[in-house]
Every structure is written in structure tokens, then in C-alpha cells.
Amino acid sequence: MNRTLLNTALAVGFLALAFAIGVARRSPPSGYEPSIYTATPTLTWLGVGLALAIAIGLTIGTRGPYQAGAMALGGLTVTAVVSLPVIRNYHFQGLGDALTHLGWVRDFTQGTMTPHELFYPGLHSIATAVHMAGGISMERAVMMSVIILFVPFVVFVPLIARAITGTAGAAGFAAIVSWMVLPVNNVATHMGPHTNSNALFIVPVALFAVVAYLGRRGDLERLPFGISPFTFLLIFVGAGILLVHPQQMVNVVVVLAALAGVQMLASLRSANHPISTHPRMHTPAVLLGVLFVLWAAANERFRRAFSGLVYGLFVQDIGTGAEVGQRGGSLTEIGGSLLELFVLMFLVAAIIGTIAALFVLANWLGRTQLDSDARAYITYLALALVPLFGMFLVYFFGTPTMAFRQVGFIYVLLTILGGIALAHLFGWLSGFLTTPGSNALAAIFVSACLVLTLMTLFASPTIYQPTQHVTEQQQFGYDTALETRADERLFAGFGYGISRYGDAYHGTEAGTEINYDGGAGGQVLVEEFERGNYSGAYHGADYYFTVSAFDETRELEVYQELHHSREALEEIEGDPDVNRLISNDEFRMYEVEGE
Structure with missing residues (x-):
């Protein structure tokens, strides 16, 4: 050539x-x-x-x-x-x-x-x-x-x-x-x-x-x-x-x-x-x-x-x-x-x-x-x-x-x-x-x-792993959740907990004394959540339930509702013990009263 x-x-x-x-x-x-x-x-x-x-x-x-x-x-x-x-x-x-x-x-x-x-x-x-x-x-x-x-x-x-x-x-x-x-x-x-x-x-x-x-x-x-x-x-x-x-x-x-x-x-x-x-x-x-x-x-x-x-x-x-x-x-x-x-x-x-x-x-x-x-x-x-x-x-x-x-x-x-x-x-x-x-x-x-x-x-x-893309709205939602948390109430996620976002928000070292999930894993109990028992889905405690676009994509699309169903996620909106506190296109947080 x-x-x-x-x-x-x-x-x-x-x-x-x-x-x-x-x-x-x-x-x-x-x-x-x-x-x-x-x-x-x-x-x-x-x-x-x-x-x-x-x-x-x-x-x-x-x-x-x-x-x-x-x-x-x-x-x-x-x-x-x-x-x-x-x-x-x-x-x-x-x-x-x-x-x-x-x-x-x-x-x-x-x-x-x-x-x-x-x-x-x-x-x-x-x-x-x-x-x-x-x-x-x-x-x-x-x-x-x-x-x-x-x-x-x-x-x-x-x-x-x-x-x-x-x-x-x-x-x-x-x-x-x-x-x-x-x-x-x-x-x-x-x-x-x-x-x-x-x-x-x-x-x-x-x-x-x-x-x-x-x-x-x-x-x-x-x-x-x-x-x-x-x-x-x-x-x-x-x-x-x-x-x-x-x-x-x-x-x-x-x-x-x-x-x-x-x-x-x-x-x-x-x-x-x-x-x-x-x-x-x-x-x-x-x-x-x-x-x-x-x-x-x-x-x-x-x-x-x-x-x-x-x-x-x-x-x-x-x-x-x-x-x-x-x-x-x-x-x-x-x-x-x-x-x-x-x-x-x-x-x-x-x-x-x-x-x-x-x-x-x-x-x-x-x-x-x-x-x-x-x-x-x-x-x-x-x-x-x-x-x-x-x-x-x-x-x-x-x-x-x-x-x-x-x-x-x-x-x-x-x-x-x-x-x-x-x-x-x-x-x-x-x-x-x-x-x-x-x-x-x-x-x-x-x-x-x-x-x-x-x-x-x-x-x-x-x-079978969705891209780990953290959007600005998603992080803003988690940051707002951490800012507005009241009474040391625990967090539970829809397949993914909030503690890592707590590291990013407070600082990993600065937030070492903060308890996000009470040592309970930071995720809702699948069987209770799928039965519609949202109040008992986190060991009976009061908690904030968080769900992001990443969570929904992973659980509902990539995993094809293997663990969590779309129906259970949608029905949480109508539960009398649940109130939506934060919502944007990429993140939602609900306040759930425990048993």
C-alpha cells in the first residue's frame, strides 16, 4: 500500500x-x-x-x-x-x-x-x-x-x-x-x-x-x-x-x-x-x-x-x-x-x-x-x-x-x-x-x-445488569430524602438501599455514625411487599420507602418481575398507611406507617 x-x-x-x-x-x-x-x-x-x-x-x-x-x-x-x-x-x-x-x-x-x-x-x-x-x-x-x-x-x-x-x-x-x-x-x-x-x-x-x-x-x-x-x-x-x-x-x-x-x-x-x-x-x-x-x-x-x-x-x-x-x-x-x-x-x-x-x-x-x-x-x-x-x-x-x-x-x-x-x-x-x-x-x-x-x-x-447511570434527578431525590428525614426513621429501598447515597451526600467518613436502615439490610421484605402488606414490609417498623428509575428498570424490566412485580409497586399508591413525600421523574419516596 x-x-x-x-x-x-x-x-x-x-x-x-x-x-x-x-x-x-x-x-x-x-x-x-x-x-x-x-x-x-x-x-x-x-x-x-x-x-x-x-x-x-x-x-x-x-x-x-x-x-x-x-x-x-x-x-x-x-x-x-x-x-x-x-x-x-x-x-x-x-x-x-x-x-x-x-x-x-x-x-x-x-x-x-x-x-x-x-x-x-x-x-x-x-x-x-x-x-x-x-x-x-x-x-x-x-x-x-x-x-x-x-x-x-x-x-x-x-x-x-x-x-x-x-x-x-x-x-x-x-x-x-x-x-x-x-x-x-x-x-x-x-x-x-x-x-x-x-x-x-x-x-x-x-x-x-x-x-x-x-x-x-x-x-x-x-x-x-x-x-x-x-x-x-x-x-x-x-x-x-x-x-x-x-x-x-x-x-x-x-x-x-x-x-x-x-x-x-x-x-x-x-x-x-x-x-x-x-x-x-x-x-x-x-x-x-x-x-x-x-x-x-x-x-x-x-x-x-x-x-x-x-x-x-x-x-x-x-x-x-x-x-x-x-x-x-x-x-x-x-x-x-x-x-x-x-x-x-x-x-x-x-x-x-x-x-x-x-x-x-x-x-x-x-x-x-x-x-x-x-x-x-x-x-x-x-x-x-x-x-x-x-x-x-x-x-x-x-x-x-x-x-x-x-x-x-x-x-x-x-x-x-x-x-x-x-x-x-x-x-x-x-x-x-x-x-x-x-x-x-x-x-x-x-x-x-x-x-x-x-x-x-x-x-x-x-x-442482565442495567447500566449504573446516576441521573441528577435521582441523586437530588436521595439528597432531599436525607435532608428531610425526621425522627431517625429508617429507609428501605426497592431492591437497592439508600446507605451508599448517604455516603455520597454526607461523606463516607463524615456519615459513619448515621444509621440508615437499623441494620436490617435496607431493602423491603419481598414476600410481605408482594402481598401488599406494606406496613409489615420492613419488620413492622415505620420507614421511608425509596424507589428510583434504576430500581424499576432492574426489577421490572431486566429481572422481568422475578422478585418484585409492577402491580405491587403501583398499588402502594392507594394504601391508607402510605404517603408520597418526594417525587420526580427518576425518584420517589413514600412514608410508610409500620404495624
């Missing part, structure tokens, strides 16, 4: 992306959106699709500045998709933990808490700085901080692949796999304000520092006393991951310790082994381990989490089996299945993981054309997965949610290995199909993977 066509293709790609962003920007939400995908204009998705198609084609089929431009185009396009809640002017995105994180930003801003008092203040500190320096709302600052922490992922994954293999092909495929955002599984890792997930996206910076540290050669790359400048970079990035979320920093320490162990075993086997010539990883592993211990030892939140894990391991009822069975039954009742959900959420991850595993096996059998250093790096990453998988098993039987967070970290490493593996797979196929044929097959394969992964990047009814 001549330069004119390449230049034109890149220009069209960037113009398509700019057009897509412009169209999305001009279509703000008019109310709660059950699916960010269907609510975003079709023209935006056409522009995104064209930009990604050009980025994929040129990343695979070209080298040099054109490949670099295509990788930049693809990275920007995926970042734009990640940024859709900001581009389309969402008031806020994220329920649950996201609202609690917003509350900590409020604590920082109003001075009821300082950053060093929080176990992981990274996201909140960035958001506070953006809020105060930019003069934008705290909600928007939190969403922008998510984007800031995401960008290193699409930048450093291809850099690591290039540093390991020295080939542009591996860097290109690694870039494409990074666009799939495989660490997000929507079970325990999410695209939004969720610090454990956000920390995953800066892990590649630490891994790049590790590869650079291992690859240093000669005195010119060393500081006095034989210290590498990459040691300081690794410690600095590790501290950053620690501040965003310590669990992922622990995983980084485990990777470094695994690398140090591999080096020790290689040295015992042969002094001439390529791994034996690499700089030792013991010092960085110990330094980051000590840093974590010093930060975590005195923190009460860490002690509670660790105690919960140990308790889960020794209590027979804790685990995933019953929960999976229950959810599988619920999916069947609303016309879905666990197999369907697995295909939507994990099929691409499983395929990439399998390809990476087969590539590692081929590398160990000497069936790849990598040099000794590159083979050593592949061995490092592959063997580091062993203790990481062991931790997954511990979490699986102790605290199942943590297990899927561990899967997110494992897929940071598999993204790198998967990209390198795909480059070698399609390079091998070019010997049978010719290079253009292999490139075409590769483009079709990764395009299909990208479509499937990007359509499950955010929660949506496609995966």
Missing part, C-alpha cells in the same frame, strides 16, 4: 473518531438510561467501528510510523468508549462502591478526612485535585479520574510486548488485545469508579519497569552502587498502585517474588542459564513488600478484610457453589442461562487465555523463534501465574468476590502473553496462507473479539 493511501486511511480513522465523539457529545441523556449502548447514537458506534477497523488493519499490516499511528488511533478510540459517561455528560456513573468513593472525595474536600487516613486514597486524591483545580463537580472529577488511570493500560501493554520480543508485530497484537480490556469481567472488576479495578490499569507500568530492569546491561544504565534507575521507577509505580488499591500491589509483590524464585532455581540448575545473567529481583520484591507491610499493618480496614478471608476459609457455608446455583436458577426463570452469560462475558478471555497457554508450552518446547532473553521473559510471566492462581483458589474458597478480582489481575499478564502469542500464531499461519491472507484472518478474528468484549465493557441488560 502506498503512502498516500496509508495517510488517507489514518486521516479517515481519526476523523471518524472525532465525528463519533462529537455526535456522542451532542446527545446527553434526557433521563435514566438502562443501557449506555442503545442510548448512545448509532452514528457514534459507526464512527467507532470505522476507526477501530482502520486501526486494526494498519496495526497488523504495517510497520513503522503508520503502525504507531494506527495503535494510537485504536488506543484513543477505546479510551473514548471508556469515556462515554463523561463525553455524554452523565451526572455520575456507578452505584455501590462508586458512591462510597464519591463520599471519600467529599470527605477530602470538606476536610473531615485527610488522604493519609484512607487505606487507598489514590483515586480520591486525583479526583479531589481535578475537582478543585478544574472547578468541576465532584461527580465529574471522579469519572475523569477513572479515565486518567485507564490510559496507561493501552500505552504500556504494547511497550512491554515490544521490550520482550523486540518485534513490531508482537507490539501491534498486544495493543489490540489491550483494547479488549480483558481485566474487566463485570463480576468483581468494573469499568467505572472502582479502585480495585482502576489499579489494574496501572499495573503494566510496573511490569514495564520490571522488564526494563531485567534487560539493563552495562554500567551506563546504572546509578552508583550498581542500582538501576528502573528500581526507583518500580518502587515509585508500586507505591502508586498501593495508593490506588493495595490488593493489586500485593499481586505485584507476588509477581516480583515469583521472578526472584525463578532466578534462584535457574542459578541452581546452571550458572550459564540465560535467567542467571539477569539482575536479581530480590531487592525490589523485598522493598515493595516492606512498603506494603508498613502501610497496611496499622490499618483497621485491612485487618477486617484479612479476618474475613480467614473466616471464609474455615466456615463451611462460605463459597461460590450455592451462589452460582442460585443465580443460575434465577437466570433460567427470566429466559437466560449461565452458558449464555459465560459466552458473553468470558468467551474471549477464555480463548485468549488458551492461546497464551499453548504459546507458553510451545516456548518451553523450543518451538518458537524467540531469542534466549525473550524466552526467559515468557517463562517469568508464565511461572508468575502459578502463585497468582494459587491466590485465586484461596479467594475462591474464602471470599468469592476477591477471586474474580484476582482473575482481573491474572488477565493483565495474559493480555501481554496473549498479544505476543497471537503475533506468533498468525506469523506461523502466514507460511500456509501467505502474509496478506494471514493478516486478513487475524483482522477478522480480533475484530470479532473486540466487538464481543466492548459490548460487555459496561454493565447493560445484555448481561
